[in-house]
Amino acid sequence: xxxxxxxxxxxxxxxxxxxxxxxxxxxxxxxxxxxxxxxxxxxxxxxxxxxxxxxxxxxxxxxxxxxxxxxxxxxxxxxxxxxxxxxxxxxxxxxxxxxxxxxxxxxxxxxxxxxxxxxxxxxxxxxxxxxxxxxxxxxxxxxxxxxxxxxxxxxxxxxxxxxxxxxxxxxxxxxxxxxxxxxxxxxxxxxxxxxxxxxxx
Amino acid sequence: xxxxxxxxxxxxxxxxxxxxxxxxxxxxxxxxxxxxxxxxxxxxxxxxxxxxxxxxxxxxxxxxxxxxxxxxxxxxxxxxxxxxxxxxxxxxxxxxxxxxxxxxxxxxxxxxxxxxxxxxxxxxxxxxxxxxxxxxxxxxxxxxxxxxxxxxxxxxxxxxxxxxxx
Amino acid sequence: xxxxxxxxxxxxxxxxxxxxxxxxxxxxxxxxxxxxxxxxxxxxxxxxxxxxxxxxxxxxxxxxxxxxxxxx
Numbered sequence: 398x399x400x401x402x403x404x405x406x407x408x409x410x411x412x413x414x415x416x417x418x419x420x421x422x423x424x425x426x427x428x429x430x431x432x433x434x435x436x437x438x439x440x441x442x443x444x445x446x447x448x449x450x451x452x453x454x455x456x457x458x459x460x461x462x463x464x465x466x467x468x469x470x471x472x473x474x475x476x477x478x479x480x481x482x483x484x485x486x487x488x489x490x491x492x493x494x495x496x497x498x499x500x501x502x503x504x505x506x507x508x509x510x511x512x513x514x515x516x517x518x519x520x521x522x523x524x525x526x527x528x529x530x531x532x533x534x535x536x537x538x539x540x541x542x543x544x545x546x547x548x549x550x551x552x553x554x555x556x557x558x559x560x561x562x563x564x565x566x567x568x569x570x571x572x573x574x575x576x577x578x579x580x581x582x583x584x585x586x587x588x589x590x591x592x593x594x595x596x597x598x
Numbered sequence: 599x600x601x602x603x604x605x606x607x608x609x610x611x612x613x614x615x616x617x618x619x620x621x622x623x624x625x626x627x628x629x630x631x632x633x634x635x636x637x638x639x640x641x642x643x644x645x646x647x648x649x650x651x652x653x654x655x656x657x658x659x660x661x662x663x664x665x666x667x668x669x670x671x672x673x674x675x676x677x678x679x680x681x682x683x684x685x686x687x688x689x690x691x692x693x694x695x696x697x698x699x700x701x702x703x704x705x706x707x708x709x710x711x712x713x714x715x716x717x718x719x720x721x722x723x724x725x726x727x728x729x730x731x732x733x734x735x736x737x738x739x740x741x742x743x744x745x746x747x748x749x750x751x752x753x754x755x756x757x758x759x760x761x762x763x764x
Numbered sequence: 765x766x767x768x769x770x771x772x773x774x775x776x777x778x779x780x781x782x783x784x785x786x787x788x789x790x791x792x793x794x795x796x797x798x799x800x801x802x803x804x805x806x807x808x809x810x811x812x813x814x815x816x817x818x819x820x821x822x823x824x825x826x827x828x829x830x831x832x833x834x835x836x
Contacts, residue, residue, distance in 0.1 A: 472807070532612075594604045
């Protein structure tokens with residue numbers, strides 16, 4: 398059973414917050430239900446991408462029933478952010494620690510296996526996105542989970558190319574990782590996590 | 599356990615900067631479960647059809663494996679695996695790049711490569727027929743050319759039907 | 765998967781050698797000893813599941829082009 402805690406998102410185009418819930422410990426069924434909910438809007442967005450001859454994100458046609466099976470293991474945790482009755486973003490993290498590559502190296506790091514915003518929040522896919530701050534809220538949740546696991550707030554992920562600029566603002570860009578098809582690997586140290594939450598450079 | 603939260607003011611500022619940009623991150627490797635199993639579940643004729651399709655198409659376009667590897671920006675050894683190892687399931691990204699270079703429809707190629715579930719019985723049947731008509735030879739003879747062209751025609755028709763449905 | 769909000773305590777009896785390993789790992793990874801044990805549990809669950817389904821576990825040294833089967 399998942400647990401909830403209060404969070405918020407920003408209404409796109411307005412300087413106001415919308416109350417949201419971080420839903421921690423989503424089940425396989427909830428993960429699959431979210432992808433089903435997002436699929437029609439993705440397909441709609443796909444038409445636009447096909448016309449523009451843009452590649453669409455590969456994970457849109459993953460077999461999510463297999464990926465969701467990872468939630469049978471303690472090592473994997475799925476967290477979502479819900480607002481106005483719908484999941485606005487999803488994240489899956491591995492609490493089986495990776496080793497930090499940013500100094501000091503070898504420290505336990507929470508690895509974010511997957512993170513994504515709902516298609517209707519993305520300006521590349523829709524003319525009027527609904528909410529902003531999904532990435533910020535989920536990074537915040539990842540740092541909290543990292544702290545909870547004793548990893549000091551350290552997190553890491555491999556970014557899709559379109560998302561690199563976002564992560565570069567808050568994390569260390571370690572460059573293309575050939576063991577992950579050349580996707581850029583990003584790490585956030587404990588100090589960077591503190592700065593992310595408190596502000597400042 | 600202390601609750602980590604940024605102030606609402608800072609959140610608003612950061613969210614405004616996020617401004618609807620993509621935030622997708624994907625740890626591909628750990629989530630690729632059991633590649634060999636996927637290939638086996640697919641069925642040899644289908645996978646053979648994929649290998650043969652890539653190989654024939656490459657040859658029809660008069661490209662060596664090195665040419666394809668260079669132009670599609672894929673590893674040469676992965677291309678070798680695709681054309682010669684029936685239990686190898688290529689990365690989705692690789693299938694995209696090959697589809698782009700060889701001008702083949704992506705969704706159907708993903709099915710044939712074992713990365714997506716089979717869409718229709720018609721596609722499966724066409725793949726099996728193509729596999730049955732194909733042989734591992736040095737040159738593409740007229741019969742193989744015909745088999746290739748007919749199969750590609752089915753793939754494109756399939757794609758057209760799926761687009762109409764949407 | 766249920767998220768545990770309550771925790772239960774158990775006493776762990778370890779040999780000196782085992783405690784030494786636990787303390788070394790704890791120091792190297794900058795993790796509490798409890799966190800190290802939890803990591804071990806997670807890894808064991810994952811590995812055990814895949815071995816039970818018939819897979820094998822290997823270590824690979826790409827530089828030396830060597831693969832070694834882990835007999836578990």
